[in-house]
Amino acid sequence: MAEIIQEEKGKKGGKRRPKKQSTRIDMTPMVDLMCLLITFFMLTTAFSKAKVMVITMPDKENKDDKDKNQPQIAAFRTLNIILSEGNKVYYYIGMADPKKPPLPALIKTDFSKDGIRKILLDKNRDLFTKIAEYRDKRVTGKIVVADTTLDSEIKKMKRDDKKGPIVLIKADEKAKYKDIVNIIDEMAICNIASYAIVDINSVEKDMLKNAPK
């Protein structure tokens, strides 16, 4: 323990003085420990925040007046993605109407870089190029905008988009939760303006049975 030893003055001579001891404590180990703890806390607090992905579903009650209010969408713009067992992804373009044969063929693809992403990028070329160029300009410093402005600008571009695909995501009963998250993620990566998660219908279920394995 550190003690303060007062120097006794004025007593010279025979008496043995107690040995002069340093009053300093070596704080190095303490500092070491503190550094470690601080680093630990800083790192853990920053990384423990969970990330979320927000999806908004249409209100269920509006389903009743579906026929009246639903916007008419061009069939060639619709891209149907069907998720199935074992991370398989199928897609077809247009509408599958049993009254108007032939039914479109399901094309099999996957979640890899050259899979569904290539198709989405190809379909969404105009909007994707626009957004990517805007981002590039910002990165290279040609335009200076705040993060919020960037977000609203991109939102505006998405809203004004009239050419890009309208993606309908349908999941088979055997699909995993991961697949849905992956496909919504793909939408975000490819800057798809409009997409929705919808229920699979019986026609598509039949198509899936005959689809390439």
Add this chain to the structure above:
Amino acid sequence: MPKIKPPVRTPHIDMTPMVDLFSVLLIFLLLTASFRPQEAAVITTPQSISEKTAPDADLMTIFVAKDGKVYFNIDNGRDTSTHFRSKLLEKIGEQYKIKFTKAEIAKFGTMSSFGLPIKDLKTWLNTKESKDKDKLQTGIPMDSTDNQLAWWVREARLTNVGAEVAIKGDADTDYKLVKKVMDLLQDNKVNKFNLVTNLQHQEVTLKDLPPAAK
């Protein structure tokens, strides 16, 4: 004459101010850090590029585990005086005609996620051994005859009006089950979900665009 040798001294830096500063930092970090509460089940979330962080208060979370069990969690709210959890338990107790004691309600207020039928809730609260506690966690029933999860969601929505809803599903859960949870939430007028994911960076640039087909 011999040279006068200066006494050899080890250089000594006064570390006191440094230590002071570090102490302050450490105390600050310790107090502000919110530790991740013990979760009822191990859930590996799927990965996404989303960088949005989950709100740290006013959040209702529904856990969907790999084995199909469903757990529920709600926090006490940003304001420490609100005690949403305790209020929620009282309401649920009224609904199912179970009387919880004050101690039980207080205890429930400090806990986190749970997944068990309401009838087992009292036993669960009074069990001390964590092993026995885990045995009681059989998932919240959500069959059409007795949809307890719907009750939890409904009452939680009424207790904490501003609460957001998060779904934390295991990557390998069947989508069917998650869909069921989503449908249930939509029946309770929740149309915006936060899907809890792990961050994974992926970048796509103009170079990745496939060549245009002419």
